Amino acid sequence: MNKPLHGVRVLDFTQVWAGPYCTLLLALGGAEVIKIESEKRIDGSRLGSVTLGMICKTKNESAIFNIFNLGKKDITINLSHPRGSWLAKEIAKVCDVAIENFRPGVMTKLGLDYEGLKEVRPDIIYLSSSCRGNTGPERNYAGFAPSFAALGGLSYVTGHINGKPSVMTGRTDLLVGTTSYFAILAALIYRFKTGKGQYIDISSSEVQSVLIGDMFMEYAMNNRNPQRQGNRDSIMAPHNCYRCKGEDNWVSIAVSSEEEWQALCCAMEKPELTEDDRFCDASSRKKNEDELDRIISRWTTDYTHYEVMDILQQAGVAAASSYNAQEVQDDPHVKERGVFTKITHPVIGEQEVIGTPWKLSTSSGNIPGYGPLFAEHNQYVFGELLGMSPEQIQGLVEEQVIY
């Protein structure tokens, strides 16, 4: 089966998580992604991860780098060398897409901004992503995943009732990556029809804001900020996460219709609740939800989260465990759908990885390869793709352009 993005070639200047997740999605779709690093600029995720407390001693042992760079080709160009830009442009000539997440201005200094690459490849699609976008008074401000969520409003609206706003980490980056991927695909489709490339400017903080769009509508309509609601909903009740038997085990339960409410009471073997005035309709249940949550909690604590999910799903009630990572991996449904795949990496050995977030009927979804070793594809890219002679390549290595 064919990969949908077969034939698309991508020049990837990005590092760490947000940019590399975009190019991971491109690589999983069958695009050829050429990742540029150098001894002077090693991808931070080769060195470890702050949130995981992980520090790597060598360049090729990072499990986190592996999961974000599957099947990419890795080359080393020293962009601070005067001829580094020239060499990067040589590759851009044969690429459809370029993507970078430097601070705004850096690529312009290097001559590798949109204008620079357009000279050598007029129909190139060029994407920049940065904390605050490439225009405006704060364009030079730097940030990481937690600041995107803080500045975008997402942290403010996420948290326990009366609790602190939440620090949001990894997902914030991966949403920037997904959004970038979406925009690139739209531009590729436009280019297919018109032959025109274009420049795409992504603001990572705006990425978070559009995903809570109705919260802004609330302010626009009523001059009021939505408050942190934990697991609760503005209409539905019950709508919460309940403690179950065992240590830190929880189950989420949500009821929307009268039918689901009746089913829940039956499954809990508390038919008297359906007669109870406090819970007789949706708005009464919402009004008395503290009491309702106490009643449900008393029931769930006698069962494991697996048992509650099973009992309630059989009864037609939306209930699902709050899984930890191991439980997700062991879940029979996740297993049957083949979400996790074991691959072999030359240094790390065997490691579980994940492919695309979707299944396409025309594509197998095979993992295209492990996260490349540092400089692994210099020979392929400079020799085969650009057709340079071994002497030329050797010369660039000695000059520390390929470095």
Place this chain on the structure above:
Amino acid sequence: MTEKALSGVKVLELATCVAGPYCAKLFADLGAEVIKIEQPGAGDEARRRGPFPNDIPHPERSGLFLYLNTNKLGVTLNVGSHSGRELFKQLVKWADILVEDNPPTKMKQLGFDYETLQTINPRLITTSITPFGQTGPYKDYKAYGLNISHVSGSGYVTPVLESDGELGPIKGGGFFEDYCHGLSAAAATLTALYYCEMTGQGQHVDVSKQEASLCIDRDSALMRDIEGKVLSRVRKVGAGGFIPTRDGYAWMAVVDDRHWKAFCQIMGDPEWTKDEKFKDRDSRELNVQELNSLIGEWAKEFDKEILYHKIQSAGVPAGVVRSPGAIMEHDQQFKARGFFVEIDHPVAGTLTYPSAPYILSETPWAVERPAPMLGEHNEAVYCDLLGHSRQELVKLREAGAI
């Protein structure tokens, strides 16, 4: 008219609430022609969800619905009725893409499983957005956004806690989870559309919300901590993090020595910064709790906004926790980029909406029309597009099909 990235792409939406409609909105806002199908009478569930002006419910004034359905044409159609089925088939023939969010068994019962749809229109891309996907033991399980947050493993690691407490797992704020599913479905669909442009082949795009969520949390799904344990809500934060100020939280990160030097200078190089405990990256990480509480001592005198700009201007990564209102009122950056736009709607009036997080140089994001009123484009779609007469329309209305 300006050219749009997805001009000429025809999309049919048979979906409610957030995920499916958000997916189709992303196409509509880039120029695709989207026809949204709603149940006659009741309409999209989102019409019954707030926010409403002054909290007075009205199906044409839901902020959620208005935001999620910009640039779409709206028709009413009872796909389950006999004449409704025929109209639906005609729309399927017209479309390049169908976005639907029905349980797999329901689509089969309606007679519109993927195989049947494909016989009606072989080039069709069908994007099905369901809680657990089209296959597997849970495919018929029910789940709302809340349940997906938890069953994907995302809730379990939220919120990040500094020390062990009793606080249980939570979902992201509002409909965040559902929006993420819509974004993922849109990315998947464009992948299939690109393939279709190249090969002429349609296909079935199977979007499991559980997988969509766990894929954007793949770091916590795949990684274990240095002791080999699964990640929990209690996690190490780096030097800085959320720091409490006089009026809320600012955020900052001291990653390398350059950041540290610059940050010490902002604080006026107090004596404690010269302590051996903080001399390099490793020692700062080792003593991170003490470091962060000392930073907090200093920061509590400041307003968060002042601190944000002060730290950024020294080249140190910083942020600030802003409410939606603060962003709309005071964020100079969002303002300069034109992130908020005014849209006029015949019933809801003129309101300020968020736009998009991308600026595309050749094919700008734009609003041509506000969200449709219930059945607003019945005549335009059924008569002008599909060629039915006005009289037929009356009959269809009487039969409850539209």
